[in-house]
């Protein structure tokens with residue numbers, strides 16, 4: 163049989179997803195897997211990239227949404243596939259060598275275990291919608307999206323992990339390219355031939371950029387890369403790391419050593435991840451800033467000494483806009499530099515002409531403060547955030 167099943171794997175630093183389509187069917191558009199274990203029956207396009215090995219038997223592990231929040235889990239292992247990437251200096255306390263030592267397996271093996279698990283689940287899900295035997299017999303082809311800045315060694319490591327998980331053949335595509343294809347399909351913007359747009363995919367670990375020129379729009383949109391992928395490690399995870407160091411500084415070294423492994427800190431981190439970081443709008447208009455961004459971080463049941471000057475009272479830290487600015491700004495400034503570098507490269511290539519659009523995608527790409535800062539910087543470029551950019555890559 164010659165029917166082909168194409169499976170796209172978006173292996174992300176913080177979240178991963180899978181979409182598939184049967185290549186030979188008319189009008190086949192990719193179908194995302196949205197039924198994942200541990201998601202309480204709610205449809206979700208992506209699951210957390212975490213894995214938790216059984217202490218006795220490292221062949222056994224829990225993954226994704228099934229990993230208990232307080233478990234000794236491993237996350238962020240995608241970044242360990244590329245130790246050559248330079249880490250921003252505002253990210254405190256990362257020692258790659260130390261991180262690698264603490265792992266039960268190599269990053270490639272861990273990645274293989276994780277990818278194998280999500281792939282098996284995807285095949286089970288596809289077999290619920292199409293005859294199992296048919297799915298089994300289809301010739302499978304895989305598409306993996308990798309950061310535009312990935313080194314050859316990291317690409318090789320990704321391929322190796324896929325192979326260990328039994329996924330072959332694999333074609334690699336650049337993450338921003340995958341995002342671009344989706345965005346142009348989804349966005350209601352009238353693209354004309356000759357238009358140039360920048361795609362900025364800001365995720366958990368990396369920020370990737372690439373620019374395209376529209377070749378034709380009829381009968382089908384065709385684009386050509388004008389500036390190759392650029393990017394860096396300025397993902398949203400760095401905000402979490404900076405939140406952590408802000409707390410360390412707030413409570414002082416002594417209290418920090420016990421706080422960091424406490425329930426109270428875990429809840430505070432999860433509040434930061436789920437609400438504070440996402441809700442921060444960094445409101446400003448032409449006259450300056452508004453003052454209503456305030457967030458309350460509770461460390462209960464920890465018993466912390468008050469530090470009223472810094473807003474810490476009764477185990478609750480009142481974070482004001484300035485605290486959040488301190489966390490966000492170095493990361494946002496880095497992203498702006500990356501965007502600027504890409505925009506300048508476009509101009510050089512296009513004889514001085516600026517790109518017409520910047521498409522902001524990825525989880526961090528949906529952040530309103532980031533959006534505002536970019537809009538502010540480029541009054542003559544239209545900046546767009548597609549509505550479901552978070553899950554765009556796999557599709």
Ligand SMILES: Nc1ncnc2c1ncn2[C@@H]1O[C@H](COP(=O)(O)OP(=O)(O)OP(=O)(O)O)[C@@H](O)[C@H]1O
Pocket residue numbers: 173174175176177178208240337364365366367368369397398399435439440441523524525526527528529530552
């Ligand atoms: N509004 C927001 N502001 C800031 N960060 C956000 C927001 N919404 C989601 N995030 C963060 O975006 C990340 C998830 O985005 P995404 O799924 O694009 O990344 P990823 O694919 O895991 O990472 P990468 O592409 O870098 O490997 C998470 O770290 C999440 O906390």
Ligand SMILES: [Mg+2]
Pocket residue numbers: 172173174175337365366524555
């Ligand atoms: Mg991603």
